Amino acid sequence: MVERFDVAVVGLGGLGSAAAWELARRGHSVVGLERFGLGHSRGASHDTSRILRHSYHTPAYVRLTQEAYADWARLEAESGQALVTRTGGLDLFPADPAIPSIDYTAAMDEVGIGYDALDADQVTARWPALRVPPGTLGLHQEAGSIVPAGRTVGVLHDQARRLGADLRADSPVLGLEDLGDRIRLTTATGALEVSGVVVTADAWVNDVVGHLGLHVPVEVTLEQVTYYAVADPAALADLPLWIWMDDPSYYGFPPYDPFGGPAGTIKAAQDCGGPTVAPDDRTSEPDPAMEALLTDHLRRMLPAVGRPLSSVRCQYTLTPDRDFVLAPVPGHERVVVGLGAAHAFKFVPTFGRVLADLVTTGETTSDVSAFGLDRPALTQPDYAPHWLV
Incomplete structure (x- = not known):
């Protein structure tokens, strides 16, 4: 027996789960296929919190963040769940940073996103808990927010x-086979035939598209x-989200609970340090x-900040x-x-909205022209990787 659906979504982390919801x-008719358990911790969509912000290094990304805020609001309205917690966001560029601040200010200026540019003294005056070296530039946006990761999935x-x-x-x-008018997928429990497939398998993407x-x-x-423990939560109560825009790059959250209860810890990490x-x-x-x-x-x-309490991979x-x-x-x-x-x-x-557009009509109103599979970074073997953004 071959089961038939309109679309299969392969990988049910954040991106694939959003695509399954949007298509449904x-x-x-949608079948979602996850190689592990639903809500597992082996990938990139578990744990408590992620950053939602307008600040980005290109105008295209900044415009896409405007759509993201609207799409989060739509998900909140349709699910009846409050998911976005506004805290403000602060990008901290030291003197001579590895990540150019001009890329961020120029991109936000072109799109019309407002921000406050603060020197080191102004940063400390506004948030006394923070200590940054002289020459630091802080870019603050009021709309910086936290979204819950595992809870959203x-x-x-x-x-x-x-x-x-x-x-x-x-x-x-x-197995994955293109039959022309339909796609056949093979799983351990049998075969599926669909009109389209969304592959959001993250680290396992090549296990799927390799077919x-x-x-x-x-x-x-x-x-x-x-x-980290916080001995005096009140001292950090007005702390914004923050990103240290250098190499190494770090980021962190104010006290936060994804279910809205009291929060007695803060979370931080290095970006691309592992x-x-x-x-x-x-x-x-x-x-x-x-x-x-x-x-x-x-x-x-x-x-x-107090002592480290626990670390999560x-x-x-x-x-x-x-x-x-x-x-x-x-x-x-x-x-x-x-x-x-x-x-x-x-x-x-x-992502859910755009992937649903592309798999059903081949077109989308969002500008994703820079994100093709035929770009030099994905086709030129000698392309030099660069990950600081």
Whole structure:
């Protein structure tokens, strides 16, 4: 027996779950296939929190953040769940930073996003808990917000199922064949035939699209976030989200609870600081050296922070240019790939909408022209990777 659906979504982390919800809400029959358990912690969509912000290094990304805020509001309205917590966001550029501040100010200026440019003294005066060195430029945006990671994935699963989507755990794709008028997928429990496929398998993307002869050059790194005690939560109560825009780059959150209760810890991490790993053969044990490096930075920048309490591992799946993939497979346009390059959770409902557009009509109103599979970063073997954004 061959089961038939309109669309299959392969990979049910944040991006795939949003695509399944968006397709189901449009009336399509949807099967979602997850190789592990639903809501698992082996990928990049678990744990408590992610950053939602307008600040980005190109006007195209900034415009896409405007859509993201609108799409999060739509998800909140349709699910009845409050998901966006506004805290303000602060990008901190030291003197001579590895990440140019002009890219951010120029991009936000072109799109018309307002921000406050603050020197080091103004940063400390506004947020007394922060200590930054002389010469630091702070870019503050009021709309900076936190969105809950694991909780959002659960909300998307609930909404997709409510609308009729069939979401299946422990269902890796073992085969993918383009039959011209339909796509056949092989799983351990049998065959499926669909009109279109959305591949949001992240670190396992090539296990799926490899059946069509495509290889996407991605590098998987094992990252780590750490939770710290806060002896005096009131001292950090007005702390914004913050990103240290240098090499190494760090980021952190104010006290936050994804379910709206009291929050007595803060979370921080280094961006792109972990080792390259094979996704099926990596540890979940914390790395004391990574924790110590992060703690040293926090001791200088946030002296009110207490001792580290726990560390959690997560994966980054990085394209060489750290840009997204939102595009059909060349020669197999019924198969659409979504890759977030380790900075896409803020765009989760937007990815869902765009991927649903592309797999059903081949077009979308969002500008995703820079995110094709035929760009130099993905086709030139000698392309030099760069991940700081």
